[in-house]
Amino acid sequence: MSGAVEVFLDETPGETRGAILRDGRYTHLLIQRDDDPAQARLGARSIGRIAEVNPGLRGAFVDLGDAPAFLPFNRNDRLSQGQRLEVVVTAEPRAAKCAVVRRLGPGEGAPRLLEAASTVAAQLRMLAPDTELITGLAAVDAVMEAEEEALARTHVFSAHGVDLSLERTRALVAVDIDHAPRPGRDAKQGRAAANREGLKQAARLIGLRRWGGLVVVDLAGDGQDAEAQAKTARAAFAHERQAVFGSVSRFGLLELSLPWRRTPLEEVLLDADGRPTLQTRTLSLVRRLRRHMMSDTTTPRIVVRCAPDEAALVAPLASRLGPRALVLADVAAPAGRGRIEES
Structure with missing residues (x-):
């Protein structure tokens, strides 16, 4: 792909997003959430333990420590339960399927992460080298626009x-x-x-x-x-x-x-009925709150008023934005309809 390229990086508490815009159209939307299993991210390298060998599936299920994975093998491969291997994630989890890994060699010790997957910023630099990362308000707007188009x-x-x-x-x-x-x-x-x-x-x-x-x-x-x-x-x-x-x-x-x-x-952002999950709604509120605080630097307090279950998750993330951020639980607020107010 060629043409004009803009690259955006938004680091909101709880979630980092990256978006790439080529010739006025979004081509990538990268999302890493703080509570994603690190060992199931694309490119993560780990020590895994063979939990089960399944000849019918021509593969084995691997315990990575904080996430399961599936290791396809060839007809000539010889794997045994309990065996330790060094593996790398080649496909992240989806639907009812766990992450897929590729064997790198023998391993020792307990299942554990050896090398984390690339950060969103590093992925953006690889996808669009020599392009400056745009942050701030423009990045917040870009990742929200990219989500809207993608869905x-x-x-x-x-x-x-x-x-x-x-x-x-x-x-x-x-x-x-x-x-x-x-x-x-x-x-x-x-x-x-x-x-x-x-x-x-x-x-x-x-x-x-x-x-x-x-x-x-x-x-x-x-x-x-x-x-x-x-x-x-x-x-x-x-x-x-x-x-x-x-x-x-x-x-x-x-x-x-x-x-x-x-x-x-859609599996990251939505539930089985196609509605934003509680986590997605929570992170969206934090992003909107952060955006408002960046665009208004003089108001003493910026308040997000939302449903109690959302407020419980928003509050610890909003506290990372500084003392100007305030979260109020409102039993009358419908799910996903939180309001940003100035106080």
């Missing part, structure tokens, strides 16, 4: 006549590219342009949401231009070297497979 179900790119829908099911990620033809424009060229933009934006949004697995794309039009459509898809996902592409069917359906690496964004 949206549909996206309209009117300049290209594209209506894009993305949905993740248990089995796959479904992408639907709809095209609204423009009067006076060649229909075939219009569909080709819509598919180029739709695939480009789908690749960006799938990365933003941290999805992987099987992806099925319903392209605009049929599969008469299958070769050109496949080439367009490969270009859109060129940043993902482990992507595996199928052919475009005569119905205009494209299948591809992407690796899983990080916990999907």
Whole structure:
């Protein structure tokens, strides 16, 4: 990817976020929460103990100390229960699946963390080298905007006549590219342009949401231009070297497979019903409080008034913002509707 790049780092008590904006569109939203199991983060290196060998799954379950993990093995591998190994996380937990690890070599001693995963700041520098990190109010706004875009179900790119829908099911990620033809424009060229933009934006949004697995794309039009459509898809996902592409069917359906690496964004932020979790609501209140304090440096007290269960979690985090921050529990405040007031 090329073009104008802005990189944002927001360090709010309880959670650090990073966002990357390329050509006016968010491509990455990184989140690390203080209470995330350190040994389950992508890239963390640990000593693990084989807790169970499961030949049927062609793998073993590994005790990392503060988190379980799954270690795939080859047919010729010989592992035994209780064996110690040095491992590195290659995929974070998702849904009912634990983290996936790769064996680095033999290990000794109790399960423990050897080397923590990269910080959000370090990841941002790796993804966008030689780009200055933007902090402060701009960073707070950016990570909130990136979250809003990532969780949206549909996206309209009117300049290209594209209506894009993305949905993740248990089995796959479904992408639907709809095209609204423009009067006076060649229909075939219009569909080709819509598919180029739709695939480009789908690749960006799938990365933003941290999805992987099987992806099925319903392209605009049929599969008469299958070769050109496949080439367009490969270009859109060129940043993902482990992507595996199928052919475009005569119905205009494209299948591809992407690796899983990080916990999907919705599993970090939302509950099973698609609503923000208590932790997400809590951290959002702290971020809003911090933003207000940065934008108003003269008011003696900035108060967040919220539901009692939220207040109990917000209070210790808000105390790290200094004496100007005050948290009040309000039994009348609906969940997720906390208010920021000046006092």
